[in-house]
Amino acid sequence: MMEAEDAKTPRERYRAQVRAEVKEHAWEQIATAGASGLSLNAIAKKMGMSGPALYRYFAGRDELITELIRDAYRSAADAMSASAQRSGGPDVSALAHALRAWALADPHRYFLVYGTPVPGYHAPDDVTGIASEIMATLLDACAALPRSSAPGTPFDEHLASHRDWADGHPAPPAALHRALAFWTRLHGLLSLELAGHFTGMGFDPALLFEAELDDLLSR
Structure with missing residues (x-):
C-alpha cells in the first residue's frame, strides 16, 4: 500500500487528500441532516473552496454518494x-x-x-x-x-x-x-x-x- 502511495505524483496525492476531506465533511452532514441533506456547495464553503472548484474533485452529488x-x-x-x-x-x-x-x-x-x-x-x-x-x-x-x-x-x-x-x-x-x-x-x-x-x-x-x-x- 505504501509503495502505491509513493508511486503517486504530488498532484495525485493532493487530489486524494481533498477527496478524503470532502467525504469526511459529507459524513458529518449525513450525521446531522441525512443523505437527502447532502450539499457539495455547503462542503465547499466549509473547506474554503468555491463550488466550481470542488466539482473538480466530485462531478456531482450522486458521485459523492456513490463513493x-x-x-x-x-x-x-x-x-x-x-x-x-x-x-x-x-x-x-x-x-x-x-x-x-x-x-x-x-x-x-x-x-x-x-x-x-x-x-x-x-x-x-x-x-x-x-x-x-x-x-x-x-x-x-x-x-x-x-x-x-x-x-x-x-x-x-x-x-x-x-x-x-x-x-x-x-x-x-x-x-x-x-x-x-x-x-x-x-x-x-x-x-x-x-x-x-x-x-x-x-x-x-x-x-x-x-x-x-x-x-x-x-x-
Missing part, C-alpha cells in the same frame, strides 16, 4: 470476510456478531446502505457487486449448516425458481431461505436498536440479538 456507499459496503464486506477468516470459514454466528459490531461502530454508515434508499439514486454495478459479496459470504455459511429433515416450505419451493438475488450461488433453496431469514431478522433488530427504539424499554439489546440469533440457529 460513500461504496466505502460503506466495502467496509462491511471486509468485516464479514475477516470474520470468516478468523473462524476458519463462514460461520453464521460469527458473521452475525461481525455485522452488529460493524453497525454499532458507525450507525450513520449503516443507515446509508441499509436504511431508507436515497431518493432518485441508483447504485452502479460495482457497488451492487460488493453488496453481493456480503450476501455470498452469508449464503456460504448457511449452506454449511446441517440440513433439516423437515419437508421444504412453500417459500423454499418459491426460491427454487426465484433466486436471481443470490447471484448464481449454488446453495439449495432451504439455505437461501435461511440466509434471508438471518438477513431480515438481524437487520430488523439492528435498525430498531440503532434508531433508538429500544431506549427506555428496560432490556439489553445485545441479549435480544443473542436470543434471536440462537432461535434462528435452532431452526
